[in-house]
Amino acid sequence: MKGLLDHRLLVVTGKGGVGKTTVAAAIGLAASRRGRRTMVAEVARRTDVAGVLDAAHAGGGAAEREIAPGLFHLSVDPERAMAEYLRDQLPPAAAGVLNRSRVFGLLAAATPGLRELLTVGKLWELAQLDRRTPGADPYDLVIVDAPATGHGVAVLNAPQAFAGAAHSGPVARQARIIQATLSDPDVTAIVAVARAEQLAVTETLALQDALRESLGAELDAIVVNALEPDRFTPAEARRLATHDPHPAIERALAAHARARRQRAQLARLTRGTGHRPLRLHAHALATPDLHALADELAPQLP
Amino acid sequence: MNLEGKRVIVVAGSGGVGKTTTSAALALGLAARGRRVAVVTIDPARRLATALGLEELGNEPRRVQGADVAGELYAMQLDAKRTFDELIERLAPDERAAEDVLGNRIYRELSGAMTGSQEFTAVAKLYELHRDERFDVLVLDTPPSRNALDFLEAPDRLTGFLDGRALSALLAPTGLAARIVGRGTGVAFSLLGRITGIDLLDDLSVFFRSLSGLIDGFRRRAAGVKALLGDRATTFVLVTSPEREPVEEAIFFHGRLRDAGMPFGGLVVNRVHAPPEAEPDGIRAELAPSLGERLAGKVAETTADVAVLARRDAEAIERLRRELGVERPVVVPLLDEDVCDLEGLALLRRHLMGAGA
Numbered sequence: 084m085k086g087l088l089d090h091r092l093l094v095v096t097g098k099g100g101v102g103k104t105t106v107a108a109a110i111g112l113a114a115s116r117r118g119r120r121t122m123v124a125e126v127a128r129r130t131d132v133a134g135v136l137d138a139a140h141a142g143g144g145a146a147e148r149e150i151a152p153g154l155f156h157l158s159v160d161p162e163r164a165m166a167e168y169l170r171d172q173l174p175p176a177a178a179g180v181l182n183r184s185r186v187f188g189l190l191a192a193a194t195p196g197l198r199e200l201l202t203v204g205k206l207w208e209l210a211q212l213d214r215r216t217p218g219a220d221p222y223d224l225v226i227v228d229a230p231a232t233g234h235g236v237a238v239l240n241a242p243q244a245f246a247g248a249a250h251s252g253p254v255a256r257q258a259r260i261i262q263a264t265l266s267d268p269d270v271t272a273i274v275a276v277a278r279a280e281q282l283a284v285t286e287t288l289a290l291q292d293a294l295r296e297s298l299g300a301e302l303d304a305i306v307v308n309a310l311e312p313d314r315f316t317p318a319e320a321r322r323l324a325t326h327d328p329h330p331a332i333e334r335a336l337a338a339h340a341r342a343r344r345q346r347a348q349l350a351r352l353t354r355g356t357g358h359r360p361l362r363l364h365a366h367a368l369a370t371p372d373l374h375a376l377a378d379e380l381a382p383q384l385p
Numbered sequence: 386m387n388l389e390g391k392r393v394i395v396v397a398g399s400g401g402v403g404k405t406t407t408s409a410a411l412a413l414g415l416a417a418r419g420r421r422v423a424v425v426t427i428d429p430a431r432r433l434a435t436a437l438g439l440e441e442l443g444n445e446p447r448r449v450q451g452a453d454v455a456g457e458l459y460a461m462q463l464d465a466k467r468t469f470d471e472l473i474e475r476l477a478p479d480e481r482a483a484e485d486v487l488g489n490r491i492y493r494e495l496s497g498a499m500t501g502s503q504e505f506t507a508v509a510k511l512y513e514l515h516r517d518e519r520f521d522v523l524v525l526d527t528p529p530s531r532n533a534l535d536f537l538e539a540p541d542r543l544t545g546f547l548d549g550r551a552l553s554a555l556l557a558p559t560g561l562a563a564r565i566v567g568r569g570t571g572v573a574f575s576l577l578g579r580i581t582g583i584d585l586l587d588d589l590s591v592f593f594r595s596l597s598g599l600i601d602g603f604r605r606r607a608a609g610v611k612a613l614l615g616d617r618a619t620t621f622v623l624v625t626s627p628e629r630e631p632v633e634e635a636i637f638f639h640g641r642l643r644d645a646g647m648p649f650g651g652l653v654v655n656r657v658h659a660p661p662e663a664e665p666d667g668i669r670a671e672l673a674p675s676l677g678e679r680l681a682g683k684v685a686e687t688t689a690d691v692a693v694l695a696r697r698d699a700e701a702i703e704r705l706r707r708e709l710g711v712e713r714p715v716v717v718p719l720l721d722e723d724v725c726d727l728e729g730l731a732l733l734r735r736h737l738m739g740a741g742a
Contacts, residue, residue, distance in 0.1 A: 248588070
């Protein structure tokens, strides 16, 4: 089977609040350590990846920038992607006319789904060996920090929806090419990030169904983030439960109960997907150190 | 948190911080005080429906039975697509104009894919419910959009492009556009045709033309929604957990509220760890005689973990206090169980609004 980092495009998605951005950045760090020239791209006006890695780099992000050796970052901006697309498709003077045209700007803003298509189009461009951006070097791997689950599927779906709506013409053709890239399992892999909680697991299973239904795609890997330490054996837990009341023991028993619930949800996720999830513990404690997460993740990457 | 006299409570925050359950608990608390409350949620997992003892939540508020309250509690789950369709039906001057939009291929295929459509429909629904005399208070659980801008800009988003002069250019048949609105637009249109293909351009033109009858209605509705969001009887409650990303998001959103002149009604910090009362070393020494060194050591490790998290949480709350200028945020401790029924909501409500609520 093809290794996860051997794809060209890695789409990382998951329910809000599960640490998707951190995990995307940690995968990127692990890939760049292996010598892959790696891009971590964020969408929807986010610039969090840079901030997770280095607070000094937070904000900005509209241009491709190296934030660690071999690790690059970009926050995809649809307006900028539009300008680039026009420059690529039209003679310079004509592109200028459109970029300055108010009517065109209004029409572009009002066309449903166009922003999403342009966003995905830019991601596709980043993943090309022969890039359209003049003078731009290719990446070995492009990791997408996609929007939260429901919306993530919508973004992935945008090219297909647009190709359907536009029927024919250059945009429809372009959308179909992008669509083919996204649905080629040799090129694109989809990673779901979850926590071992009931709701997050339920959403991951729903994401799996939605991907199959709308894109015919499968999840390639699942990362379970923020697992708590499972310290106590059942016998130890029983011993604690029969001990005289003590606040520290209550805390230990509460932690044990949480760890048990997490293990049960992990088992449910494994059953429901047939995947053995990658496990991350470092995030459970306070502010995550990205290097520690990458250390934990690297040996588990399929 | 002072919610007295508020008619609309918008609950905002990033995904995964307990926004939906907080909204439901607030609604339950207000209903307990004798108000007639409707909570509008966008909870896709239907967890709220289960917690409220409802089979399913519809796109219209449904009375929650079994909540032992002096007032009345209603709940609904927003269906963005349906709300959008209904809005078009309501704003269209006649049935035919509505059908033109609803049957349009661009509308059908792409309206769901549009960023911000959920936000727009949420505020549109809010506007409608606020005129409904069955309810004293509305609690809106906002969509889990990362970007607060999407929500605050929702009223402008759909009407921005309906700017009169530009739209008339779009509505004119393509060939005439150049002569009617000048050469620049004509060139833009023909270039656009080269980029998009003529089919798409024609379809878009039909789409915008079919929308044209609804423009005034849309504009009036957007103005009404905007006024409602800025009204004195409206307030925004921010919800966060003590983790880094949601905290930054809450600070960012608060800044946006201030800039937009929107009313800020309070801050809720969920899942806060209480600091342990003793040091891990002391606990180990104290428990070793009865538990043995090994097990006492493990118990002490658990306390050490909690101490780390409690420190992080205290720092996060301090930062929020400073940045938001909130003297006393509502701090909800990490609960042992997920909130999954009315009893759980009642417990959360007591944390949010005090025992007497």
